[in-house]
Amino acid sequence: MSDQSNFVIIGGGLAGAKVAEALREKDFAGSIVLLSEEEHLPYDRPPLSKEHMAGKKSLSEFTVLPSQWYRDHHVDLRLGTAAHSIDTAAKTVTLPDDTTIAYDKLALATGSSSRRPPIPGSDAAGVYYLRTVDESDALLDALGEGKRLAVVGAGWIGLEITAAAREKGVEVTVAETADLPLLAVLGPEMGTVFADLHREHGVDFRFGAKVDEITTEAGRATGLRLGDGSTVPADAVLVAVGAEPNIELAKQAGLAVDGGVLVDAALATSDPDIVAVGDIAEQDHPVLKRRIRVEHWANALNQPAVAAATMLGRSQHYDNMPYFYTDQYDLGMEYVGSTPREGYDQVVVRGDAGKREFVAFWLDAQNRVLAGMNVNIWDVTDTVKALVASGRPVDPQRLADPATDLDDVYVQPTDPD
Structure with a gap:
């Protein structure tokens, strides 16, 4: 690649920061623009429901790279800047103020957003979602000894927050549509292990439950009303029913998408000048021999090195096995x-x-x-x-x-x- 090449990265999470880092480690000398919608430096997300929620890590401890690194490596990091659209023919990214940035190669690392089901009352004060450090801080401030938390969803985020809340002396009730926690991921054999674990720590599970409403008073959440007519009183409500990959930019740009942005073994999209990494990448996995999209930290950490190589025209495939971890009690x-x-x-x-x-x-x-x-x-x-x-x-x-x-x-x- 020429020293005059312009590379743009959309997404200021772990994956986006690691693409920038990998490009410099691979001696790319051209310009790099990294667009981050958040105002914070790129950071890891697992601590939001783990160590940060437990009060064991501050944001600075899970920030990917210090601000000085971006300056020293001449990466134009634009915080609080979203991408509005991509023109693949003109090879430009348009920002919300209608200015454009030209690119020779583009990396999409737009991550996921919390799924927000249309539950009445879900926009009330005291209803929380968890995808950003600001959301984690807000929820952390709401939890304390003697408080009551209602959790909608018994997936990884819901259970990790439940464990952290119980260790703070918070009463927790979890409402889940399935018959066990993590049923779709682990099956009944291992779902039972996690159900038993949380029950031993005093968690009240409501399985097979449909949430008809988040009840409110004076605009603030007071709990849940379930489909069987029962209620769950709470001082705070966490909605943790999964995530949606942020693929609207890719769709608008005409890239091939399904559940995520379709990429090959080298993480190239249907446009050879664009790669996708992290939560949005639905990869043709060379070992598993099928397409797979993984919403976990390991992909965001490890895929960028391959994506950077692809951007630089070097042959490399991403063949790491899907990996994730949890800590609960x-x-x-x-x-x-x-x-x-x-x-x-x-x-x-x-x-x-x-x-x-x-x-x-x-x-x-x-x-x-x-x-x-x-x-x-x-x-x-x-x-x-x-x-x-x-x-x-x-x-x-x-x-x-x-x-x-x-x-x-x-x-x-x-x-x-």
Whole structure:
């Protein structure tokens, strides 16, 4: 690339900052403009429902790069600046004030927004969502000893906030449409583990619940009214029913989209001069052999190096396994892999699920490992990744036996007669 090339990055989260950093590490000497809708320097988002919510980390501790880095590396970081539209023919980005920025290559790192279901009362004071540090701070200020929190949704964000709130002495009721927490992600076997964990810490679950209304008084939330007519009194309400990828810019620009922005193994979109990374990237994964979109920190951290290489015309593929983690009370967990929409055949547990010290494996009908989750057992993630990546069948009995090395659980091919 010429030293006169102009690269533009839209999105000021972890992924956007890491694209800029990777470009400079790969000796790109042209101009870089990074557009960030928030006023804060780019920061990691996992602490918003974890360490920051628990009062263990301040924003400066999970800011990706200090302001001096952008100055030293000649990155034009424009905080509080959204992109209004993209013209792929003219290769320009238009800002809300109608000014334009020309680009030779463009990276989309626009992330996700909290899903906001049309629940009556959801615009009242005391109703919270969680996607930004400002939202995290506002919710944190609302929680304290003796307060009551109603959580709509038993996904990762809802459960992590629930755990943090309980440890602050907050009474928590969780309303969930499914029969268990995390059912769509983990299935009933592991969903039960998390239900038991939270019940042991005094959480009131309302499963199979439809939220008809967020009740209010004088414009402020007072709780929930459920479909069965029951009510949940609360001083604050958190709506945590998932996220929507921010793909409107990509749609408007005519890029190929489905659930996210469609990208190939190198993270290039249908326009060869545009890449997409992080939450919005629906990738043709070279190992899993299917399209996958992952809304987790690891992709935002690791995809940018590949995206930067693609922008620079270098051949590189993103083949990392999907990965995420959670910390709730005394439970620490890492998850690697992905189960397809059509599901899995069985779950094999290695260890003691009752004590929450185990590794769970999701297997398909051919006994191939689709995903693995280690709970309070560490230093096995790389081995689990290898099991998933191998695509080889395993022996479920050996897999379940802690005395058998994980490298020795594969089914050995039968010698021909």
